[in-house]
Amino acid sequence: MVLDPTYPTINEDDFLECDWKEFYGNVKEAEPPNAPEPRGKPVDLRLFVDSSHADCKRTRRSRTGFFIFLNMAPIVWLSKKQATVETAVFGAEFVAMKQGMETCRGLRYKLRMMGVELSGPTRIYGDNMSVIHNTQRPESTLKKKSNSICYHAIRESVAMGESLTAHISTHLNPGDLATKVIPGGQKRDFLVSLVLYYVADDNS
Numbered sequence: 001m002v003l004d005p006t007y008p009t010i011n012e013d014d015f016l017e018c019d020w021k022e023f024y025g026n027v028k029e030a031e032p033p034n035a036p037e038p039r040g041k042p043v044d045l046r047l048f049v050d051s052s053h054a055d056c057k058r059t060r061r062s063r064t065g066f067f068i069f070l071n072m073a074p075i076v077w078l079s080k081k082q083a084t085v086e087t088a089v090f091g092a093e094f095v096a097m098k099q100g101m102e103t104c105r106g107l108r109y110k111l112r113m114m115g116v117e118l119s120g121p122t123r124i125y126g127d128n129m130s131v132i133h134n135t136q137r138p139e140s141t142l143k144k145k146s147n148s149i150c151y152h153a154i155r156e157s158v159a160m161g162e163s164l165t166a167h168i169s170t171h172l173n174p175g176d177l178a179t180k181v182i183p184g185g186q187k188r189d190f191l192v193s194l195v196l197y198y199v200a201d202d203n204s
Helices: 089-113 129-136 145-159 174-178 186-195
Strands: 045-052 063-070 073-081 122-126 163-167
Touching: 045 089, 045 174, 063 089, 063 174, 073 089, 073 174, 089 122, 089 129, 089 145, 089 163, 122 129, 129 145, 129 163, 145 163, 174 186
Parallel strands: 045 122, 122 163
Antiparallel strands: 045 063, 063 073
């Protein structure tokens, strides 16, 4: 595995920062109190997440898929059937995002304990506009109790400055590779190129 240390191009206009105090108070990200002094350049964490709704024909459980990048290097990836049966795409996407966010939370803690500085919140990209809308705007509401745990877990992560969310087109989301079979062609080649690099030259 080759670690690409170059910084990604991040469009900050895609991420909204709001005042969440009315809903969650003065919440702050939990940082290790005994972490060493950071050295070297800070790093970016990005999460690309997706789900396929009810794709298991036997149980109708959805599939979670995500890739986590440290700068331009993929360091964690997952493709796994969800533990619950979600009746809507909205719920399946929130379950997937919560699992990816919690994985990033553990990574952020470990990086700090290793003396690696983080440049800011984890940037989370998802291709479901309803999910992104509910995690970017404090005034949005959710009445369905079965989805409320994932819903508030993500929103509170945004409120504490640990994460920020943004929409990404499904055609540009590498998380698609971890949730569904994509036929060979231009789209598949493009998504694979976001994750894999050819490091050997033509003479090797």
